[in-house]
Structure formats: structure tokens, C-alpha cells
Amino acid sequence: MNNINDKHFRIRRVIKNKCFLKLSMISLLLIFLLCSCNKDDSNLYDEIDALSQSDNISEEALSKVRDEVKVLTGLDDVEASELFSIENTYYIKVKIHDLMLHNDYIQAGDGEYTAVTNYTDRSLNNIEEKINGDVYEVWRYENGDLKRILYNMEDVVYSQDDDKIIIDGAYNSYIIKLESDNEGKEKISYECYYTDILNSDNGDFTCYINNFFSICVVDNKENKIILNKYIDLEHEFSKEDFKLDNNKVLFPSIMWVMETGWIKNSNMAYFTCYDLSNVIFVIDIDKKILSQPNFTTGAGYEGFIDKENGYVITGDTYYALDVYSYMMDHLEKQYHYYYLINLYTSEKFEIAKSIRTKIELRKEDEKTISYTASSGERVKVDISDMIGKDSAYTREGYKDTLVSELSIDEADNTKLIKFNDIVYAVVDDGESKKLVQYTQNNKVNIVADKFDDINFSELGKYISLYNKSGNLIVLDSSGNKYFEDNVFDYFSNNDYNIELGVTVWGENNDKLYILTKEDDRLRNIFEVNLVYKSIRDLACDIDCRYENIYIDIPGGFTAYSTFPGPIFYTYDKEVNDDVCLYVKYFNTGEKVEIARTKGESIHFYIFDNELNYYCIENDDIQGVYELTAGGMANTSQEQQLLLNGISLTRDIISSVYRGEEKYTYEVLLFSLAGNDDEYNLYKGYFPFDENKGFIFPLDKSNEVLTQVFGEKEYPPLEDVFDYDEESDIYYKNLDFGWNTPYRAENVTANVSDDKSKLYTEFDLINLWYDVEGDPVPTSIAKCEITYSINKINDKTYLQYENMEISKLVD
Secondary structure, X not given: OHHHHHHHHHHHHHHHHHHHHHHHHHHHHHHHHHHHHHHHXXXXXXXXXXXXXXXXXXXXXXXXXXXXXXXXXXXXXXXXXXXXXXXXXXXXEXXXXXXXXXXXXXXXXXXXXXXXXXXXXXXXXXXXXXXXXXXXXXXXXXXXXXEEEEEEEOOOEEEEOOOEEEEEOOOOEEEEEEEEOOOOOEEEEEEEEEOEEEEOOOOOEEEEEEOOOEEXXXXXXXXXXXXXXXXXXXXXXXXXXXXXOHHHHOOOOOOOEEEEEEOOOOOEEEEEEOOOOOEEEEEEOOOOEEEOOOOOOOOXXXXXXXXXXXXXXXXXXXXXXXXXXXXXXXXOOOOEEEEXXXXXXXXXXXXXXXXXXXXXXXXXXXXXXXXXXXXXXXXXXXXXXXXXXXXXXXXXXXXXXXXXXXXXXXXXXXXXXXXXXXXXXXXXXXXXXXXXXXXXXXXXXXXXXXXOEEXXXXXXXXXXXXXXXXXXXXXXXXXXXXXXXXXXXXXXXXXXXXEEEEEEEOHHHOEEEXXXXXXXXXXXXXXXXXOOXXXXXXXXXXXXXXXXXXXXXXXXXXXXXXXXXXXXXXXXXOOOOEEEEEEEEXXXXXXXXXXXXXXXXXXXXXXXXXXXEEEOOEEEEEEEEEHHHOOOOOOOXXXXXXXXXXXXXXXXXXXXXXXXXXXXXXXXXXXXXXOOOOOOOOOOOOOEEOOOEEEOOHHHHHHHHHHHHOOOOOOOHHHOOEEEOOOOEEEEOOXXXXXXXXXXXXXXXXXXXXXXXXXXXXXXXXXXXXXXXXEEEEEEEEEEEEEEEEEEOOEEEEEEEEEEEEEEOO
């Protein structure tokens, strides 16, 4: 019984212990859950607090943006909403209802204002007119700092992928590059503007180029910005880092990026900007600089960049869009210099100079460029020892020798020139120039000293040395003295304070022209004939201001006005004397009076052998003078051929008939028939009938087409000409003006060295007409036509080969 009882109690004790164990286990589980819940609640509370704080910051950002925009616009109807946020950076979308235009001044500091811009650049008829529709903006807020990053948008559109967000603005885009930290949270790596993206060939770097004056270079391995520059066109190097700035965002101008590329075998990128200029920027990633080689400001320069060979050719001549700019530049009679900048070595070489505003640079091959010299001839320059990474060593040796032998001051302007395989240096100390020659034993020889002008002829024939006392020395191609004289011995009144204007080489470099001046007056035009070793003064009967005379060396003439003040600038003194416009020819000495008026300036400009003149104050004084008609009858055979090519190019381009799908050959025949230019190869081929227009015999028409375009299958001309059965003639009368939309202007020509090809370069103009019927010329492209030079029965004619567009303008 006791055993039974003991067993019973043991069973009860076990059951009791099991219940206690279960109860204990349940209690522990509840305690664990409670602790776990408390822990989760804590995290939850933290998240709620962070969210609440984020909401507060977001609302603060929205409020600040609204207030700022209200102040800027003067409007209360402004909406702001959050686009997205990353860490503590918020991007805010702003909607402005019916924004009214007003001026927003850019403050430079100390209460001064340097520029004026508009809050929006939408076109308005007057300042009070309201804009229809809404305007959107994007603002950026970070730790109290507020910046407007995009404006004047019709809507806010952005895209997002794993590692970036891109917002498309009205004029450029804004990229926000993202990455994740160790805890997987997103953060901003970098952000910048761009209109063009340029990736390096090896993928190591990305250049973000922004039309609104900034560039940003990113190291893709490090995922960070290594160069971020604001572009200032008024300074040689862009040293200022680009920062978000409301004024720069709104700056009302644009660079117009036209071309981008990467310099071969280097960490250098480039871009060109402006539509007519070739202003070239180079991004040197290794040096972390942005620069303009041969720094130039403004627009319209000739030049190009060779990304394969790592050099830039650039100068200071420009494509003038108006006759004032063109003429004023010519009347200055200053040399325009062209330079080759080796981007690998940073060396700068003078390779061309001309007093012409257009020297028509052309790359002939990998080692040769050509240009049109002051004399009008095509000159080739060998650049093989100027380019490449290893080309500097020899020149550095020359410079070291020069410095050590002559103790040249670092401030002296020293230029190295290779002339007929002889290396020269021209050293300018600011007061005079010296000519130094390197000898074969690496020594230097001072050839001449204390000269004001040293001029190497473009064709490699001579070197001229001139000083203000009139002393002239000419060296031959080997550097030996060829001619020496004093030009003032040929001018009786030489007791004046006469200074040098400019020296210019003439045709074949057999003549040198020396222009001198006294104060603001032209004094002499000395023509030095190096074939006959003679000198004459061409200006003995010319009395005008130095800047009022136009000299054309290849044309062999000068045109000048006797107006006492500058003809293209304001002159506030009273003029009572007669004012005349003259042309004087060099070869014949003939002087032609073109126009005369009383007390007023006669303006003139010269294009394509035509002198156009007019008087602002007197509408009766205006007209066109053909320069080829007086004193230029002795045109050489090559000059004649060049003028033939210019005339034919104009006819080919102007014969494009509006509305036709294909080139219609009969329109060219009509153009040739109507061209009364004496250099038209087909002048007089097609007679004119007052009733029917031009008459086109089929055999002669086919002959002309074959000569111009070669043997090919042409459309039957009897199907395109009108036919008169009674007289058995084919004729055509076209509306030749309204329906021919294209023109070739500023046409120049040159012949290849082997005399087998003729090239014409020109500006292609699209001629439209406004509602009042007035022509509206629009520049389209710079083009080149190549002709082969053929002869049949002692007659030379030009056969069209091809036309190329060298530069697209619009």
C-alpha cells in the first residue's frame, strides 16, 4: 500500500513537475516574445521618428522653394512638390502659373551689376505680356542650401535606373550618379549638367560637356569627378571650378557644341563650339586643365584639329558675315597668323601668315597643309617635324644653344623658322628684331640686327629685312645677300617721321610691297622688283588716311577714299571738301575716279572683283564697278582659268531649280546663256530672241553638257525645250531668280601643282523670299567643287568631277 501510495505520489510529482516545466517553457516563450516585441517597437519608433524628421525637412525644403520662387517671380500661384530625395538632398518640382517676364540682375558684388538676364527667355511682344501656360522648374535643397538647377520647362521628365537619375531640362540635362554604401544605402557619387557625353576609348573617363559653359570629367574607376570647370571665354584657361549658381543656370548665351572627339593615344579630349568659328577647347585629364590652344575669343575663326596626330591649327582670321566686318579687317592691313599647336608637347609653331581675311586652310595629306598667301597663290607647308610626341628634342637643343650663345632674355619673343632646310630664329626684344641662323656645327650666327620687319617669302625665295630708316636688305633662298638699297632714295620728301605699315610679298614672290605711313596718313607704297632689282613708289599721287585704302596684291590694284575720317566709323568734324573714291592699278599706273560727293563719306566693299559703293547720306551715290575692266586686261592664262572656274561654279550652283527632284541640265544651259560675265566659257553660245527667249541648238547644247559633266546619258533635250515648228528652233524662257534658290558666294579658285585640276571653294547660300518678295539669303555650308582641266583643239574647258561639303553651317 505504501508502495502504491509512494508510486501514486511519484506519478503526481512527475505530472506536477511536467506541468511546471510546460508552464516554465510557456513563460520563457512569452518573455522572449515580449522582449522581441519591445525590440521591434524600438526600431519601429526610430523609423517613425526618421520618417517624421524627413517629412519635416521635406516640408521645410518645399516651403523655402515656394518662398524663393514667389520673391523672384512676384507671383503667389506657385506649387512645389518633391520629385525624389537621396539621403539629405531633396529635388523639388516647381510649377509656376502664368509667369510674367521681368528682368533679373546678376550681382557681381559691392552693389555692382555686370549683366542682365531674364527669368525666362520665352519670346514676348512686350514686357507686360503674360505667358500662356505653366512653367516648370527643378530646385535642389541640401542642409539649408537652395539652388535652382533647371528652369523654363514645359514639364518635368526624368528617368532612373540602378545607378543614375537623369532629368531632361529645356536646354540641357542633369545627371545624378548613384552608388550604394556598405549597408546598401543609396548615396550620390556626383551630379552635373551635360548636353554631350564623350567616353574615352578605353572607358576610363567620361566627359560631360555642357552647352552652358561647363565641363565635367569623371574617373569611371573611382566613380568620382576629377575635373569640373566653368568655361570663361574671356580668359586663357578656365581655372574656376563649376558650382551650382542660379545666375549661371540662367545665363542667356550658349556655346553651340559642334564636334567632340578624343586625341589618339592620350588622355586628352576636345570639343569645338559655335557654328561658324571652330573655337577649340582641349581637356587635358593628366594636367587637369581645360584650355583653348592659341587662345582666341569671339567667333568665326578658320582652323581645325587633327585628333589622329594630336595637333591643332588655328589663327585669328574669321568668316565675316557682313561687309563692314570684312572691309574693316582688310583696311587694317595687318597680318593674320596661323599656328600649329602640338598637343602632346604644347609647342606652338607659326606656319602661315596673310593679310587676307580668308586664307582657306586645307590639309593636303598627313604631313602637308596648304593656304592662300597674300599674293593669292596656294602655298604648301611641311609640318612633319612639328607633330608627334617625340618631335621636340631637336628644337629644344636649338633653344638651349640660342640661350647659351646669345644670352637671350626669357622675356624676348623668339620664333624658330625652318626656311629651305635652314633653321633661323627671329628674336624680338620689343624695340627691334634680329635674325639668327644656326650653323651646321650647332653654333649660331647673327645675320642681321636692329631691323623693324623680317619677312620670309611664302614660296621660299627670299627673306626681307627692313628698318624705319628705309634700309632694305633681301637675302636669297640660301641666306646670302641678294639686294640692298634704301627705299627713301626713291622718294624726294623723306624728311618726315615715317613709320612702317606692312610689308607684303607679291605674285611669285618676285615683288615686295612696303607700305609706310606718317601719323594717320598713307605715305608710300614701295614696289621692290627683285627680278630687275628696282624700286618705285606707287603712292606718289595718293592722298588718303592709311586705314581708308584697300590694297589687293594678287589683283594688282588699290581702292581708297579721300574722306578725312575713318570711313566705317563716326566722324564728328564738319567736312566741306569734295570726297572721292578712286581705284589705282599697279601695272598701268591708271587711276580711275569711281564716285565723288560733297562732305560725306563714301563706303565701299569688294567681293569677287566687284567694287560696290554707296553713300549713307546721299542715295544718288551708289553703284558697282567691275575691277577686271580697267587696267587688268593683261590677265595671265592661269588667272583667266581661275576666273573661268569661278564663273562656272556660280552657274552650276544657281541652276538648281526649285521644286525639281533631280538636277535639270537645261537649267544650267539657261544659266550659261544668261551669264554675261566675260569669263563665262560659253558666253555667246546661245542667242537671245526677244519673243522666245534663249535659243538652244541641240548639237551645241549636248556639246556644252558633255564638256561640263562628261560623257553620260542625258535626258532628251528636245523633250525639255520648247519647240517652234515654223522656225525649227528649240528655245526656253525660265523664271531665273525666284525658282533658283541656291547661290555660290565668296568663290575662290586655285589650280593643282600639276595643272590637271582646278578647285573652287565657296559659301553655299539658300536664297528664300519673304512675304514681301525680298530675298533672304541663308548660309548653309562651305563647299568645294573639283574640275579636271581638259583641252580640245587648243581650247581649255573645265569638267565637273565632284562637290564636297567641307563644313556644314546650318
